[in-house]
Amino acid sequence: MHIHLLIPGLFWPEAGRPEVYSDLSLSALEVILAKSRYTESQPQGIEEWLCRSFGVSKQQDWPVAPIMLQLDGAGKGFDQNGYWLRADPVHLRIQHNHMLLADSQVFSISLKESIQFTDTLNQYYSKNGILFLPLHADRWYVRIPKIPSLQTRLLSEMIGKNINNLLPLGKESSAWHNIFNEIQMLLHQHPLNQEREEHGELAINSIWFWGGGMMPQNIRSTFNQIWCDHPFTHALAVASGVNRHPLPPDAKAWQHQAIPGNHLIVLDSLWGRTQYRNIYEWREYLGSLEKNWFIPLLEAMKKRITSQLTITVLNESGIKNFIMTPNNLWKFWARAKSLSNYGQN
Incomplete structure (x- = not known):
C-alpha cells in the first residue's frame, strides 16, 4: 500500500525556536524524516494543494465554493452550474492600525444565528x-447573477493576518470593497452581536x-481511498468519485479498514494551532500523532505492510515532502535528528 499523509503545520512556523520542541518524544517521526527522500517547493494553502492534487485548475480563484456546494447544498435544488462565492463569517480585531482576522476556529456560531445574520444581509x-x-x-x-471580475484570497491564508492590503483584486474590486465595508456596518449594528458580546462571545462583525x-469538469484523483474529517477534502472525494472515510483514531484502526491501493490521509489537527500560535495545544497534538500514527506506520514499514509512505508538510515557509x-x-x-532542524526556513 502507498500512504500519503497530508499534515499542515507539522513544523512550528517560527524558525529559530528549538525550545518549542523540547522534551517531546518523537523518535518514530524523526526516523521517518531522516530516512526519507526530501523535496521542497513554494508555499501553498491547503485548498490550493488539494485542488492541484485533484487536477482542479485555478479560475480567478481556486474554485472552493462550487466544489463545496456539492457537499453543503446536496439535495437542496441549487443551480450548481453557475458562479458561486464563499462568504464566511469572521471576527475582525483592530490592533495598532492593523485589522486582524479570526475564523470559526476561535468562535462558535449556530446555524440559527447564521440564518439571522444572512437574513439581514439579504434584505439589504x-x-x-x-x-x-x-x-x-x-x-x-453567495449566488451572483454574473461572474464578477474579482480575485480573492483563501480564508485559510488570512488567519491572524492584517487584511488591510489583502482585500479582493480585479476590475470590480472597488464595488466589492464597498460591499465589504457595508456588511461590517450592518453586522456591527445587529442585535445578535450585542447578545453575543453580552455572553462573552466574539462578535461576527465581518465576512x-x-x-x-x-x-470544474473532470475532477480526478490518483488516490483509491481518502481518509479525512477536512470538509474540502471530503467534497473533492465526492466530486472525483473516490471513497471517503472519516479519519480513524489511529493508524492501527486505519489498517483494519484499509484495502490495497493508494491512500490519502489528512491529519490537520496541528494546522489551526500553528495559525493561532497555540504552542501548548500544538505540542499536545503532535505527541498524539507520534503515538497514534507515526509509531505504528513506522512498524508497518519495517514489516513491509506499506510499500511507500509520503508525508507532505504545508507551512507558511513552503511545502516539504x-x-x-x-x-x-x-x-x-x-x-535521526530533532524536528527543529526540519522546521527551519
Missing part, C-alpha cells in the same frame, strides 16, 4: 441580485469573500 442586497445562503453554520455562500468560481520506502530503512548513515 437582494435588490442587487446578491443572495447569501448559510448552508452550514460557518460556511456561507470573508473567497473561493469563487464555476464547478518526505518519501520513504522499506529500503530506506537501511540508510544507516541517515541519523
Whole structure:
C-alpha cells in the first residue's frame, strides 16, 4: 500500500525556536524524516494543494465554493452550474492600525444565528441580485447573477493576518470593497452581536469573500481511498468519485479498514494551532500523532505492510515532502535528528 499523509503545520512556523520542541518524544517521526527522500517547493494553502492534487485548475480563484456546494447544498435544488462565492463569517480585531482576522476556529456560531445574520444581509442586497445562503453554520455562500471580475484570497491564508492590503483584486474590486465595508456596518449594528458580546462571545462583525468560481469538469484523483474529517477534502472525494472515510483514531484502526491501493490521509489537527500560535495545544497534538500514527506506520514499514509512505508538510515557509520506502530503512548513515532542524526556513 502507498500512504500519503497530508499534515499542515507539522513544523512550528517560527524558525529559530528549538525550545518549542523540547522534551517531546518523537523518535518514530524523526526516523521517518531522516530516512526519507526530501523535496521542497513554494508555499501553498491547503485548498490550493488539494485542488492541484485533484487536477482542479485555478479560475480567478481556486474554485472552493462550487466544489463545496456539492457537499453543503446536496439535495437542496441549487443551480450548481453557475458562479458561486464563499462568504464566511469572521471576527475582525483592530490592533495598532492593523485589522486582524479570526475564523470559526476561535468562535462558535449556530446555524440559527447564521440564518439571522444572512437574513439581514439579504434584505439589504437582494435588490442587487446578491443572495447569501448559510448552508452550514460557518460556511456561507453567495449566488451572483454574473461572474464578477474579482480575485480573492483563501480564508485559510488570512488567519491572524492584517487584511488591510489583502482585500479582493480585479476590475470590480472597488464595488466589492464597498460591499465589504457595508456588511461590517450592518453586522456591527445587529442585535445578535450585542447578545453575543453580552455572553462573552466574539462578535461576527465581518465576512470573508473567497473561493469563487464555476464547478470544474473532470475532477480526478490518483488516490483509491481518502481518509479525512477536512470538509474540502471530503467534497473533492465526492466530486472525483473516490471513497471517503472519516479519519480513524489511529493508524492501527486505519489498517483494519484499509484495502490495497493508494491512500490519502489528512491529519490537520496541528494546522489551526500553528495559525493561532497555540504552542501548548500544538505540542499536545503532535505527541498524539507520534503515538497514534507515526509509531505504528513506522512498524508497518519495517514489516513491509506499506510499500511507500509520503508525508507532505504545508507551512507558511513552503511545502516539504518526505518519501520513504522499506529500503530506506537501511540508510544507516541517515541519523535521526530533532524536528527543529526540519522546521527551519
